[in-house]
Amino acid sequence: MHPTRKDFPQGFVFGAATAAYQIEGHRFGGAGPTHWDSFAKGPGNVVRAEDGATACDHYHRYEADLDLLREGGFDAYRFSTSWARVMPDGRTVNPEGLDFYDRLVDAVLERGLKPFQTLYHWELPSALADRGGWANRDTALAFADFSETISARIGDRVASTATINEPWCVAWLSHYLGHHAPGLRDIRAAARAMHHILLAHGLAVERLRGMGREELGIVLNFERAMPATEAPADAAAADIQDQIYNRWFLEAIAHGRYPEGALAGLAPHMPEGWQEDMALISQPLDWLGVNYYTRAMMQAAPDQPWPSVTAVEGPLPKTQMGWEIHPEGLHHFLLRARDALGAVPVYVTENGMARADTLEDGAVKDPERTAFIFDHLDAMRRAIADGVDLRGFFYWSLLDNYEWAFGYEKRFGLVHVDFETQARTPKSSFHALCAALAR
Known part of the structure; x- marks a missing residue:
């Protein structure tokens, strides 16, 4: 039997997540250029050199998209607010951008949904x-x-x-690794970014606490690293990964x-005085978001630069x-979050699968995604039984x-989008999840 709403604690939040650049249509509403716009223009960076200029046109279609959540019995909508829409040059306010998010939040609330905001989901202003x-x-300060x-x-x-x-x-x-914008393969830049992104988090929490804001958190992605063989070198590779x-x-x-x-490899490239930022980075949070999709089978790669590891194909579907x-x-990382943060509540803020979905006779049948969702809900249920204060998915x-x-090749959605016509078609996984929420 699939888990249903009744199998989770009272008040457990069921929602769906999106991100601004991935759905809104960045060419609308006075948004400024981002490093993703220019990265997509580089040879081989993005499938078919596609960008987020139109995406799902959520900028104009958000009300109908939110209606899908309301009609499906969901509780919440997780969205992000584009820095380059609000501040096209990273510093100067665009009133149209603020107005859009004003309308969006009001529309979420009007449908009885809870708005879960993410400040930054990767669209750094080009300036x-x-x-x-x-x-x-300075980017952390501007953030x-x-x-x-x-x-x-x-x-x-x-x-x-x-x-x-x-x-x-x-x-x-x-x-x-250079796979996402800005597409660098530079350990010095990486070490500094690894620290400055956390500094940005700490500065934002400090600023929002000063405004009296509550329910502040951060969303970390986790990927389980497991040794490809029983060799000690592969165990060490999994550990450093x-x-x-x-x-x-x-x-x-x-x-x-x-x-x-990790610090042994990155310390020579870290910004001077980074240690002084750690108290700000580790200030108390109200919750932690866990994004989880997969595991990686790791193998030692002594012929490669530090960290001298590589992932190899595993045997699972x-x-x-x-x-x-x-x-x-997912169960593993929910327990790790519990052990690291103690009483801090946790949300599974992302979990899903891409599938080569096709629209046939007005419907999309995706039984593999349905199984994926419920298998991971079972993992969440086991984590709750093991003492994790899990508040939502x-x-x-x-x-x-x-x-x-x-680009637009990989499909993660509960709702199929025809990118030519922008027509939305809820998939069979959407209907299966909605049925579980109704029970």
Whole structure:
């Protein structure tokens, strides 16, 4: 039997998540250019060089999209507020941008949904990217100003605010591996971004606390690193991957420190005086967001630069992204969050799967996604039984959308989007989840 709403604690929040650049249509409403716009123009960076200029046109269609959540019996909508829409050059306010988020939050509330805001989901204004982006400490200071500006407009009506979405992606994936904007492969830039993105979080929390805001948190992404073989070298590879991907951010937030193995490689490249920021980074939070999708099988790669690791294909069934389906990893990280943060409540802020969905006879049948959702809900239920104060779950994503370097090719949505016509078609997984919420 699939889990239903009754299998979760009273008040448990069920929602769906989106992100501004991925759905809104960045060419509308006076938004400024972002480093994703220029990254997409580089050869081979993004599938078909696609960008978020139109995306799902949520900028004009948000009311109908929110109607889907209301009609489906969801409780909440997790969205992000684009820095480049609110401040096109990273500093100067765009009234149209503030007005849009004003209308959006009001529309969420009018439908009886709770608005869960994320301040930053990767659309850095190009003007700040020109000055070094997240490798520059000044970007963290500018982010605090943005946080105050948008919160002054909508912060009195949102149910909660997350500062940063997935700092590992903002920093390591984008500045060392080069897969996301700005597309660097530079350990010095990566080390600085790994620290400055957390500094931005700390500065924003400080600023919002000063405004009297409550329910402040951060969203970390976790990926379980497991050794590809029983060889000690592969166990060490999995450990250093875990330190860089997972522990760097969780331990900074929870304990004001960075793990020793990761720091050994990054310390020579860290900004001067970084230690003085750790108290600000580790100030108390009201909740933690856990994003979880998959695991990685790690192998030692001594012929490669530090950290000298590589991922190899694992044996489990995979999503359209090539990611292994491993619900046990979600249970693992929910317990890790409990152990690190104690009584701090947790939300699963993203969990979902990409699938090569097709629209046939006016419907999309995606039984694999339905199974994925309920298997992960079972993992959440087990974590609650193990003492995790889990308060809610947001499926990623409400809509098929712009999936960053994969363009419009990978479909994560509960709702199918025809990007030619913008027609929305709820998938069979949407109907299955809604039926579970109604019971």
